[in-house]
Amino acid sequence: MRLQDKVAIVAGAGSRGPGMGNGKATAILFAREGAKVVAADLNLDAAQETVAIIESEGGEAMAYQADVTKEPEAKGLVDATVAKYGKLDILFNNVGIGLGGLGLGVTSEDWDTVMRVNLKSILFMCKYAVPRMIENGGGAIVNNASMAAFYAHPMYAYSVSKAGVVAFTRCLAGTLASNRIRVNCVAPGFMDTPMVASIMNEDRIRDVEARVPLRRHGTGEETAAAVLFLASDEASYITGHTICVDGGLSIR
Numbered sequence: 583m584r585l586q587d588k589v590a591i592v593a594g595a596g597s598r599g600p601g602m603g604n605g606k607a608t609a610i611l612f613a614r615e616g617a618k619v620v621a622a623d624l625n626l627d628a629a630q631e632t633v634a635i636i637e638s639e640g641g642e643a644m645a646y647q648a649d650v651t652k653e654p655e656a657k658g659l660v661d662a663t664v665a666k667y668g669k670l671d672i673l674f675n676n677v678g679i680g681l682g683g684l685g686l687g688v689t690s691e692d693w694d695t696v697m698r699v700n701l702k703s704i705l706f707m708c709k710y711a712v713p714r715m716i717e718n719g720g721g722a723i724v725n726n727a728s729m730a731a732f733y734a735h736p737m738y739a740y741s742v743s744k745a746g747v748v749a750f751t752r753c754l755a756g757t758l759a760s761n762r763i764r765v766n767c768v769a770p771g772f773m774d775t776p777m778v779a780s781i782m783n784e785d786r787i788r789d790v791e792a793r794v795p796l797r798r799h800g801t802g803e804e805t806a807a808a809v810l811f812l813a814s815d816e817a818s819y820i821t822g823h824t825i826c827v828d829g830g831l832s833i834r
């Protein structure tokens with residue numbers, strides 16, 4: 583029980599389709615490890631599905647509907663968490679989308695949407711979570727970036743936004759270390775999750791087997807294991823860092 587007596591928010595705790603995404607798997611794992619989890623999602627049904635799994639395993643969780651790209655809704659989520667469970671120890675910022683044309687073909691609207699969803703969601707959640715963590719004597723924030731932050735990725739807006747997540751993580755970690763708040767990132771690589779179900783086919787599977795040293799896709803549960811480590815006291819001397827959950831892609 584590595585998160586015994588902790589209170590955690592997972593922003594983007596549902597999953598966009600059947601199966602196990604990164605946020606859903608993390609919310610479930612946090613609860614298995616003893617945390618009380620606020621499973622927040624734009625899609626209340628998706629959040630409730632995650633909560634139903636947690637409760638079926640004997641865990642404690644609350645579903646909460648919020649669009650965390652809207653500042654008042656991010657604030658409302660943090661306030662509701664503290665009202666329900668009395669404090670906030672852990673925040674996992676999982677909300678993120680990939681969208682738009684490739685390369686310079688990306689439209690202005692798609693560029694703005696990706697930046698808004700992938701970066702403002704984290705800014706607003708941190709803005710309201712951090713004061714609560716300071717009140718509480720410390721905390722841990724984990725942001726979901728992507729290996730797309732580090733490579734010449736064809737979806738420019740996605741790649742640039744995720745590089746922003748890594749930079750934001752470092753900025754915040756530097757500022758908050760004296761408040762005993764650690765801030766880290768995970769960077770998943772090729773994961774077999776509902777997010778990529780529409781582009782999952784034999785060609786992609788063969789491509790991933792050829793490019794990834796571990797010769798397969800990763801899973802939402804494997805992302806969740808890294809998030810759990812960073813959120814737990816086992817990572818008590820780690821801040822401002824990014825763990826690549828990528829089957830070795832980054833060493834090739």
Ligand SMILES: NC(=O)c1ccc[n+]([C@@H]2O[C@H](COP(=O)([O-])OP(=O)(O)OC[C@H]3O[C@@H](n4cnc5c(N)ncnc54)[C@H](O)[C@@H]3O)[C@@H](O)[C@H]2O)c1
Pocket residue numbers: 593594595596597598599602603604605606622623624625628648649650651676677678679680699703726727728729769770771772773774775776777778802
């Ligand atoms: N292949 C992969 O799965 C992969 C690889 C690298 C990085 N990532 C990152 O992982 C994250 C998504 O992982 P997932 O598997 O949980 O995805 P998912 O899309 O299945 O689930 C994300 C959840 O976030 C919710 N959401 C979207 N916008 C929201 C908003 N504005 N406010 C609140 N909730 C919102 C959705 O309704 C959905 O339920 C993203 O940040 C993505 O960039 C994923």
